[in-house]
Amino acid sequence: MTAPGDETHSTSLDLTEPERVDARSAAEIEEDLRSRLLRPGPTDRLWGWLGPLVVTAIAAVLRLVDLNHPTRLIFDETYYVKQAYSLLVLGYEGEWEGEGVNDRFKVGDFSDLSSDPDYVVHPQVGKWLIALGLRLFGADNGAGWRFSAAVAGAATVLVLARLTRRLTGSTLLGCAAGLLLAVDGLHFTGSRIGLLDVFLGFFVIAALAAVLVDREQTRRRLARAAAADLAERGDGRLTDPWGPRTGMRWWLVLAGVLLGLGGGVKWSAIYALAVFGILVVVWDLCARRAIGARLWFGGGVFRGGVPAFLSLVPVAALTYVAGWFSWFATPGGYLRQWAADQLAQNGTVPRSWLPNALNSLWEYHLRAWDFHNGLDSEHNYEAHPAGWILQVRPTSFYWESPVEGDCGSDRCIQAITSLGNPVVWWLGALALLVVLWMAVVRRDWRGWVALAGYAAVYLPWFAYAHRTIFTFYAIALAPYVALTLVLAIAWLGGLLPPLHGRARRPGELPAPEPAGDDALPADAAEDPDADAADADADAAGDDADEVGDADEAARTRRVGWTALAVVCLLAVAAFVYFWPVWTGETISYENWRSHMWLPSWI
Known part of the structure; x- marks a missing residue:
């Protein structure tokens, strides 16, 4: 039986009694939960925007300079640029008839x-974006054909810088x-070319950035509630074994819109x-x-998963369909009147439950799907996805x-090889x-974010x-x-902050203070002076260990920052070196061959 006055020494709790086992305030508990759910973010708001914007400005200048070269349609621009012009004129992609169409197109005929x-076989959003450049700068020059792609490329740099910062x-x-x-x-x-892939890349990474913001906001709401x-x-x-509700997730809605535009x-x-x-x-x-939600799995599925699905999938689907406006x-x-024609000719049509316009669009998609899956014609620059991450076979x-x-040689050439920076x-x-x-x-969940990008835009190509x-x-x-x-260098170099600090779980009490003679070892109880000396020695040892750990961490960080700086400098040097074969400068054939390090690059 516990004597009066000894209640504070009791280490057992009778949870059947209406006793408060956690007397902390809501603010203290929220701080505790946040330490589990979120790590502190950067506080340099001004530099957090200025730094990425400076890098973006550099990227924009590099992409916009001499954008009119080459002065003719190159590679698949022959499809997408002309289709973009057709959208401006007709509202749909019309056929171009005759020989020498590209030669006349480039001079405004x-x-x-x-x-x-x-x-x-590709939807219209990317071509409408190309059409914006045509409207701004004309359809008879490379600046008009490629401006939107250059802007999307520079914008992707900004999104990536901000995403990595977060x-x-x-x-x-x-x-x-x-x-x-x-x-x-x-x-x-x-x-710097009127293709679709840079637009796809922008919308996808912008959606991932929105998902990251949603993660932070949702967890803040969860911790507060x-x-x-x-x-x-x-x-x-x-109170609720599923955990609190988190309300409307507008950043996920934005992600759904962005992914619908990407589609x-x-x-x-x-x-x-x-x-x-x-x-x-x-x-x-x-x-x-x-x-500490007791039914965390059910809560995650029904309180988190279902609202997330509704914020992402229907929104993306509606946005995608709207892109065919x-x-x-x-x-x-093409096939716009297919369903109506089928009804007029046959009196019936497959999928008659659909409105004619949507049914025609569905038929269009079925045929495009067959085309994509059946495309197996040989091409000099086709490349298996296994070689993409090593840039084994770039595209000319x-x-x-x-x-x-004047290139200093009898044979001068111009070439643009879509080769990734070897350093990167x-x-x-x-x-x-x-x-x-x-x-x-x-x-480490931060690694999974990068891997999600690979899973989203790379792994599916193996199928x-x-x-x-x-x-x-x-x-x-x-x-x-x-x-x-950047993540790998930062992780190895100790440049990443810890994921979270050790915080008590909801309801977890501080370790109880020992009572009576249990508070001291037997020998220390007999000789207080000896115990004090041992405690001082232990404290000194702990301080020395902490100082040693701090010095080691500082050395690791210096190595990490140095490694990152060296990689960035090497990447910039490689960019300068490959500039002629990335921009189509006039160079000698021998100079071009010196840039083709692997036989498969030719």
Whole structure:
């Protein structure tokens, strides 16, 4: 039986009594929960924007300079640029008829465009973005054809820098990732040509950035609501075993819009929708478990997963369909009247439950799907996705030989090879192994963010390795290569902040103070002076260990920052070296061959 006055020494709790086992305030509990759910973010708000904007400005200048060269349509610009012009004129993609169409197009003669619909297999959003440049600068020059791609490329650098800053807590690391992307040759050349992939890459990484913001906001709301509940009850248990509701998740809605726009550029954005959706649900499960929700799995699925699904998937689907607005608005588009024609001719139509316009769009998609899966014609620059991360077989966007000019040789050429910066991609392949270890073995969620990018825009291509595909599809992967490289260096170099501090779980009491003679070892109770001396010695030893650990951590960080600086300098040097074959400068054939380090690059 406990004597009066000894209650504070009791180490047992009778939870059947209405006794408060946690007397902390809501603010204290919220701080405790936040330490479990979130790590402190960067506080340099001004530099956090200025730094990424400076890197973005550098990327924009590099991408916009001499954008009119080459002065003719190159590579697949012959499809997308002309289709973009057709959208401006007809509202749908019309057929271009006659020989020498491209030669007349580049000088502003668009008379070859007919009103007959053309069968195209990519949606219209990316081509509408190209059309914006045509509207601003004209359709008879390279600046008009490529301006929107250059802007999207520079904007991707900004998003990556800010995303990396949010992920790592360091503006400098964010700027480093942005710089590595700015000087990557694959992304650079993809930003200076009227193709679709740079738009796809922008929308996907912007969606991932929105998902990261949602993660932080949702966890803040979860911590605040759980803290208020726990403080009111005082028994260390949440009222709702599923955990609190977190309200409307507008950043996920934005992510859904962005992924719908990405799908409106290329269908492959659907894989990002699936991967990011899984990421959101797993994060919600972990968060509800961390706050002590008893039925955390059910709460994660129904309180987190279902609202996340509704915020992402229907929004993305509606946005995607809206991207076909001009096809719906004009009667002359390819298969636009298919359902109505079937009804007029046969009296019936497959999927008659659908409105005619949507049914016609569905039929369009079925035929495009058959085309994508059946595309197996041989091409000189086709490349298996296994070689993309090492840039084994880059794509030649432009080749002109011979050309007039003084290049110091009898044979002058111009070439644009969509080759990734070897420093970024080859070191990025090694960094991928580090980040895999970081994510799988060390269970660091920041590594999973980078891996989610690979899973969203790279791994699905292995399912289509049987068809004709190219390395330039990896333009959308380039931001995650840069992110992975920075993450790996930062993790190995001790530049990342800890994930969270040790905090007590809701309802967990501080360790009880020992009572009576149990407070001291037997020999110390007999000789207080000896105990004091031992305690001083232990404290001195602990201080020495802490100082030694701090010195070691500081040395590791210095090595980490040095390694990151060296990698960035090497990447910039490689960018300068490969500039002639990334921009189509007039150089000698021998000079061009000296840049082709591997036989497979030719």
